[in-house]
Amino acid sequence: MTHSRYSRRALAFGLSVLLLFTLLPSVFAQRPARPRAEQAATQPAPQRATARVHPRLVLLIVVDQFRYDYLERFNDLFVPNGLRRLMRDGANWTETNYDHMPTYTAPGHATLMTGAWPAETGIVGNDWPDRDTGKMVTSVSDETAVLLDGEEGEKASSPRRLMASTIGDEIRLKTNDRSKVIGISVKDRASILPSGRHANAAYWFSQRSGRMVSSNYYFNQLPAWVKSFNDARPADKYFGARWERLLPEAEYLKRAGADAPPWENIGPIKGDTNTFPHTVTGGAGAPDSDFYGALDYTPFSNDLLLSFAQAAIINEKLGADEDTDVLTLSFSANDYVGHRFGPYSQEAMDITLRVDRSIAALLDFVNTRVGLQNTVVVFTADHGVAPIPEHASALGLSGGRIRTADVLRAMRLGISARYNRKNEQPDPTIDYVQKFENRDGFYNGNLYFNPVALKRDGINQEEIERVACEAAMTVPGISRCFTRMQLQREGIPFADPVARRIFHGFYARRSGDVIVLYEPFKYFGDAIPATHGSPYSYDTHVPLLMMGSGIVPGRYNQAATPADIAPTLASILGLQAPSNSVGRVLVEGINRK
Numbered sequence: 001m002t003h004s005r006y007s008r009r010a011l012a013f014g015l016s017v018l019l020l021f022t023l024l025p026s027v028f029a030q031r032p033a034r035p036r037a038e039q040a041a042t043q044p045a046p047q048r049a050t051a052r053v054h055p056r057l058v059l060l061i062v063v064d065q066f067r068y069d070y071l072e073r074f075n076d077l078f079v080p081n082g083l084r085r086l087m088r089d090g091a092n093w094t095e096t097n098y099d100h101m102p103t104y105t106a107p108g109h110a111t112l113m114t115g116a117w118p119a120e121t122g123i124v125g126n127d128w129p130d131r132d133t134g135k136m137v138t139s140v141s142d143e144t145a146v147l148l149d150g151e152e153g154e155k156a157s158s159p160r161r162l163m164a165s166t167i168g169d170e171i172r173l174k175t176n177d178r179s180k181v182i183g184i185s186v187k188d189r190a191s192i193l194p195s196g197r198h199a200n201a202a203y204w205f206s207q208r209s210g211r212m213v214s215s216n217y218y219f220n221q222l223p224a225w226v227k228s229f230n231d232a233r234p235a236d237k238y239f240g241a242r243w244e245r246l247l248p249e250a251e252y253l254k255r256a257g258a259d260a261p262p263w264e265n266i267g268p269i270k271g272d273t274n275t276f277p278h279t280v281t282g283g284a285g286a287p288d289s290d291f292y293g294a295l296d297y298t299p300f301s302n303d304l305l306l307s308f309a310q311a312a313i314i315n316e317k318l319g320a321d322e323d324t325d326v327l328t329l330s331f332s333a334n335d336y337v338g339h340r341f342g343p344y345s346q347e348a349m350d351i352t353l354r355v356d357r358s359i360a361a362l363l364d365f366v367n368t369r370v371g372l373q374n375t376v377v378v379f380t381a382d383h384g385v386a387p388i389p390e391h392a393s394a395l396g397l398s399g400g401r402i403r404t405a406d407v408l409r410a411m412r413l414g415i416s417a418r419y420n421r422k423n424e425q426p427d428p429t430i431d432y433v434q435k436f437e438n439r440d441g442f443y444n445g446n447l448y449f450n451p452v453a454l455k456r457d458g459i460n461q462e463e464i465e466r467v468a469c470e471a472a473m474t475v476p477g478i479s480r481c482f483t484r485m486q487l488q489r490e491g492i493p494f495a496d497p498v499a500r501r502i503f504h505g506f507y508a509r510r511s512g513d514v515i516v517l518y519e520p521f522k523y524f525g526d527a528i529p530a531t532h533g534s535p536y537s538y539d540t541h542v543p544l545l546m547m548g549s550g551i552v553p554g555r556y557n558q559a560a561t562p563a564d565i566a567p568t569l570a571s572i573l574g575l576q577a578p579s580n581s582v583g584r585v586l587v588e589g590i591n592r593k
């Protein structure tokens, strides 16, 4: 299957070169080239677009958990050829916000190349209870898929739950599959979802095998270059490596404060502490799954990803011909580090500076191999992050942690008070909340009712949803509650940004019946020091930088969303927009000639 694709591609390349020579004169006939000096005279320098060359490569760079304000906080510490190059030579949409909730990795990554919200992509979380099977599923879990190069019994993943087409899918449709589309990340969801259902490949890092893996959704065996990449055991060279600060400590004290403030209460980490330098062993004596897991929490896993991406560009010849290829690369380490240490930590600062240098190296590499003038580069994030609640509290902000068990108990009590008025024992309302694999169906703030029990007792769905919402609202820290009936009837005020974001995150077949939201700076649970997922700006406000072919450099303060990326790319590339694309074309930043 792989072989025939390559040979077809070679033939197609030959044909496209022929076609190019045939077409060139007509292109010139339509758009006579003007002398350079004349162009420069008629277009003021800051407004001048990069010449509209048909891009050979679309390069989507995602940093998992990267708040917009990092671009401002650390701007002067970035290197000239990384993020600063994208801001200087590209277009910078400074007011880019996700318009959906939950702001998690999978929904964010699914939005980027589909231009659609979870309400259309169906990716309503990283994982959720599945009504059809009664089991917990992840956004990419697939019982029918087989993992390639993983450990015995390790689960595989595929894009089968993604309901919308991506830019990569549309580009391959346009070029009759001559274009190549590849997704790469440490996380399966972050490689699979942006590349799409018709991608050539998605690769992610197995914490169990320490190798870059894929699934038989794409092919029956890994390409030879991936096997030889893995045979060199590239992860193992980081065993025992020390993660030190990139710059003198004074810079970190000035911008992020002390290395181990009281709210940085991360609990025990095997073989490491919460202060620099961090030694990466995972507490193991030799590279094993504990070590590979620990590697994710360091910039070294970003380095590993960068070298894999470079190998992919070389071996898959990405950007080598006129059929535009797509590479989506998502750096995950920033998310792991941000969860553990919080956005105002020295560690978050350091990994931000380091990912900037990785991006610089990647851009330099792409410039040498493909030419940045032949590439459209997009830089963004899947979500931001809230400060650690204890940190927010220490500052007088309304930080706090809400126990999901408290919210569930309140809803159960409210339901029992309404539907078990005679206080019968056993309580007939006991099974009104659905169980999934023995856990209560209250997940990601979504409550799932048991339709069989409600039908048995003749319970009115609309009413019980209201009863549950009223009960949830009695719990301190809960700010809003939405019901399925409200959302399905679109009875929400669209001018209310929080309601709109909930609505955009609601996919009827997968979301719950009641959706509970907490106040700003609070969140559910105490397992993770810092997290994200809310409709508040610390989670929704992300960078959006585009540079290269067809982009007009500048700083744009117009409101934008990550759902605008796909329709904008479709416009630049002359593509059919992805199936559920709802974003706007960012006309202010693209060459419209």
Ligand SMILES: [Zn+2]
Residues within 6 Å of the ligand: 065, 105, 335, 339, 532
């Ligand atoms: Zn995260």
